[in-house]
Amino acid sequence: MRNFVHRGQITKVVFGSGTRDRIPEEAEALGCRRVLVLSTPDQTDQAERTADLLGAAAAGAFTAAAPHTPVEVTEKAVAHARSLGADSVLAVGGGSTIGLGKAITARTGLPQLALPTTYAGSEMTPILGETEGRRKKTRRLPEVLLRTVVYDVDLTLTLPPAVSVVSGLNAMAHAVEALYAEDRDPVAFLMAGEALDALVRSLPRVVRRPDDTEARADALYGAWLAGTCLGTVGMALHHKVCHVLGGTFGLPHAQTHAVVLPHVVAFNAPAADEAMARLGQAIRGSDPEKAMSGSDPAQALFQLAGQLGAPTALRDLGMPEAGIEQAAELVVQDGYWNPRPVDRDAVRAFLTRAWAGETP
Numbered sequence: 001m002r003n004f005v006h007r008g009q010i011t012k013v014v015f016g017s018g019t020r021d022r023i024p025e026e027a028e029a030l031g032c033r034r035v036l037v038l039s040t041p042d043q044t045d046q047a048e049r050t051a052d053l054l055g056a057a058a059a060g061a062f063t064a065a066a067p068h069t070p071v072e073v074t075e076k077a078v079a080h081a082r083s084l085g086a087d088s089v090l091a092v093g094g095g096s097t098i099g100l101g102k103a104i105t106a107r108t109g110l111p112q113l114a115l116p117t118t119y120a121g122s123e124m125t126p127i128l129g130e131t132e133g134r135r136k137k138t139r140r141l142p143e144v145l146l147r148t149v150v151y152d153v154d155l156t157l158t159l160p161p162a163v164s165v166v167s168g169l170n171a172m173a174h175a176v177e178a179l180y181a182e183d184r185d186p187v188a189f190l191m192a193g194e195a196l197d198a199l200v201r202s203l204p205r206v207v208r209r210p211d212d213t214e215a216r217a218d219a220l221y222g223a224w225l226a227g228t229c230l231g232t233v234g235m236a237l238h239h240k241v242c243h244v245l246g247g248t249f250g251l252p253h254a255q256t257h258a259v260v261l262p263h264v265v266a267f268n269a270p271a272a273d274e275a276m277a278r279l280g281q282a283i284r285g286s287d288p289e290k291a292m293s294g295s296d297p298a299q300a301l302f303q304l305a306g307q308l309g310a311p312t313a314l315r316d317l318g319m320p321e322a323g324i325e326q327a328a329e330l331v332v333q334d335g336y337w338n339p340r341p342v343d344r345d346a347v348r349a350f351l352t353r354a355w356a357g358e359t360p
Contacts (some may be wrong), residue, residue, distance in 0.1 A: 004185040008226060010122060012148045013287070015221070017213070020115060020152040023053050027088065031112055034059035036086035038077070038101055040066070043093045043117070046155075050092050050115060062100075065091075068131040068246050069099040078107050086110065094118035094167065095253060102128045102144040109253055113148045117165040118159060118198075119219060121174050121227025121255070123149045127235070129243060136247020138235070142222040145231075151224060154219045160208045164219070165308045168203045170224040171260040172196060172301075173238055174230035176265060179275035181233035182337040189278070191229040196282035198222030200304070207308055236263040237331075237338040244330045251317045258310040259317065263350040266360035268299035271340035274317055297360040313357025324351050 014022055027035055039047035044063045051058040062077045077100055078358040081089065091101040091114040099114040099122060104127055114123040126145045129138040159167070178184060178192040199222035205215035206273065231237050241260050245251045269276050279297040283304065306312055335342055352360065 005165060005183065009124070009145070009148050009231060009261050012325075013124075013151065013222065013224065014148070015151040015153075016079065016082055016142045016191040017153050017217075017289050019150050020104070020155065021053070022051075022117050023050060023090070023115065023150060024057065026055055026113060026148045026150060027090070030088065030113070032088035032111065032113070033057055034085055034087045035086060035113075036081045036089045037061040038065055038089055038091045038112075039063045039093050040096055040103065043097070046092050046117065046138065050090065056088075058088045065093065065097040065100040065351045068136055068250075069096070069103050069129060071103075071130055071132040074100060074103040074130070076144075081108065088113065090115065091123070091269070092117065095170075097124040098146075099129060100121045101146075102132060104140075105144045106141055109143070111147045112144070113150070114146050115152065115155070116223075116309070117155045118163070119156075119171045119226075120162075121223050121230065124224060124227030127229035127231070129247075131247045136243045138239075138243060148226075151220055153213060153220055153297035156216045157211055157213065158219055159210075159356035161210050162309060164206050164210070165203060165305075165310045166252075166254040166258045167200050168206070168223065169221055169261060169305060169308075169310055171226040172255040173242075173257045173261045174226040174276070175199070175222075176261065176279060177236050177238050178226075178229040178233050179266065179278055180272040180339045181235050181236060182339075183337065186235045186289055193278045195222045195229065196279060197226035197285060198340070200282050200285065203308055224354050227339050230275055234238075235336050237268065237336065237340075240336045240338075241327075241331055241351070242283050245314070246329050248327065248330060249319055251314070251319055253316050254307075256314070258305055259314050259354055262298045262302040262305065262360045263354045265301055266296075267346060267350055268338065268340050269296065269298060275339075302360055305334055314351070314355040316357070319355055321355060324348060324355060327351055 202218035
């Protein structure tokens, strides 16, 4: 008999094509009358179009969201929201923008909606990661769970293949860790497996045909499930490593996940048989005739990332070789639960391989 505790979600999800047009009615359903639209600088046009959709319900926009949610940016956004009398926030974009919305909610209590444009999955989790003084810290805060998420597949059609790939591998990392999380449960395990199936089969199609609506829908579906299962269970070593590398060394979030994931999977494989079996099933299911189908899951992930054109070396992301020792020390400080005990030497060893782009 298996004992478990399952945490349900409170977030309303609207999924489909053209669903962006429902933003005004979803805001109204929550009683939002002065919505502050959030975005990164490169998605200002999307923010403006969304504000136009909201009409009189748009209080304004803040378009300076940044990776890893710097506290100083959040403070500016909170001040802007208060100056406009905003009663809610709407994040348009990926993890950087949604993270900013969560940080605002944590400080003000304002409800948040989101219109995701990537496969980040942050919109489905109560996890808030913030960077201050080159240190990224994460907290699980149920109060930052989004009230409504509107997934519009059409908005992902113009996401460049290279960005789609690393964003999709980031989503796969959420699902992989949910398979062996300390507080995993049957529902989370099922969602994680389904997410991996969807992402593994859809990402190669997205690379080949970026305008393939069905492939884009499948990838977005997988990202939603991956974010949802991460939102119901805890994180482990992979996320700790990526938070250290992103917060301390400024490495790009999704690309870092793509590089690190195969190496952490290789490290954890001896202590996570059930998770590795399900991961292997997902990868083999993509194309049983591929040579990588006979590989162990870590090798198969590494090969898949390479075939999709994702980065495979931390040095290519700007990670200094001299920083490996510091990173290993930070990973074992206040570390997350992990199925296999973690020590500094082991982290240094796999980070060295990841830095050089070597196989796991």
